[in-house]
Amino acid sequence: VRERHAMTANDLFQAALQQHRAGRNREAAGTLGKALQIDPAHFDANYLLGLISLQSNRAADAVENLQRAAAIRPSSPDLQNNLGKAYQSLGKFDEAESAFRKAIELRPEYFLAHNNLGTVLRARGRFKDAMDCYRLALRYKPDFFEALMNLGTVQRDAGDLTAADESFRSAVRLRPGSPDAQCALGNLFQTNGDIEGAIVCYRAGLQNSPAHCNCLTNLGIALERSGQLEAAIDTLERAVAANPNSAEAHENLASALWKSCNVDEAMEHYRKALEVHPTPRLRIVFATLIPPQ
Numbered sequence: 001v002r003e004r005h006a007m008t009a010n011d012l013f014q015a016a017l018q019q020h021r022a023g024r025n026r027e028a029a030g031t032l033g034k035a036l037q038i039d040p041a042h043f044d045a046n047y048l049l050g051l052i053s054l055q056s057n058r059a060a061d062a063v064e065n066l067q068r069a070a071a072i073r074p075s076s077p078d079l080q081n082n083l084g085k086a087y088q089s090l091g092k093f094d095e096a097e098s099a100f101r102k103a104i105e106l107r108p109e110y111f112l113a114h115n116n117l118g119t120v121l122r123a124r125g126r127f128k129d130a131m132d133c134y135r136l137a138l139r140y141k142p143d144f145f146e147a148l149m150n151l152g153t154v155q156r157d158a159g160d161l162t163a164a165d166e167s168f169r170s171a172v173r174l175r176p177g178s179p180d181a182q183c184a185l186g187n188l189f190q191t192n193g194d195i196e197g198a199i200v201c202y203r204a205g206l207q208n209s210p211a212h213c214n215c216l217t218n219l220g221i222a223l224e225r226s227g228q229l230e231a232a233i234d235t236l237e238r239a240v241a242a243n244p245n246s247a248e249a250h251e252n253l254a255s256a257l258w259k260s261c262n263v264d265e266a267m268e269h270y271r272k273a274l275e276v277h278p279t280p281r282l283r284i285v286f287a288t289l290i291p292p293q
């Protein structure tokens with residue numbers, strides 16, 4: 001009887017796997033639930049159900065299923081890596097760090113786990129340890145774009161702008177058309193006062209992704225700083241159109257409109273920024289506005 005049930009559970013798992021590959025995750029989750037009713041200790045069914053929960057932004061459910069799978073097969077580095085991601089989504093950084101370290105212990109060259117561990121350590125303010133993790137990820141996979149971006153970001157956060165510049169330039173060389181890489185390098189140029197260099201980066205990032213809100217927003221800021229107010233307003237309007245829920249785009253558009261004496265429009269975008277992201281700083285800005293003369 002046990003053998004028949006195990007085979008039936010496996011048949012259901014195979015059906016769920018096909019549903020998952022076809023993008024029918026809700027259906028796959030239902031099929032996996034039936035498989036687990038027959039065989040609660042089916043490793044693959046627990047694992048896949050955990051992955052589907054993680055992909056569906058149900059991190060608590062993901063942890064529950066992945067823990068069950070880990071109890072069955074604790075030696076899977078991929079499972080430990082995904083369990084770490086689920087814990088990280090819940091803000092449980094101690095558990096996430098432990099899971100990522102377990103994945104690395106099981107597979108020392110696991111570049112994805114090194115990168116993910118670095119991200120957890122960065123979130124905890126352990127910048128040096130995070131850099132070490134990203135460098136290890138890059139040792140095992142030198143063309144790992146995400147690790148290069150993460151390394152540059154933590155170097156920037158730690159105040160090492162020279163090292164950050166090198167990392168972001170490496171990311172741009174790896175993917176010249178990446179708006180994220182071009183934007184990160186452009187932001188660094190702005191920080192260093194090279195506005196023209198920043199504008200070149202943002203425009204390069206927008207060539208393949210003309211509706212990239214972050215690139216558009218930062219291009220608008222750079223254009224305003226370079227005295228090109230009309231071009232800045234046009235660019236920031238495109239940023240707001242690309243992402244109407246970007247408080248940063250609304251706030252910077254409001255600032256540019258305010259400087260051009262378009263007070264009513266500026267107030268409208270300040271209100272929208274507050275609606276999207278009602279921070280104390282924005283409340284103070286909005287409350288202390290004085291119309292330009």
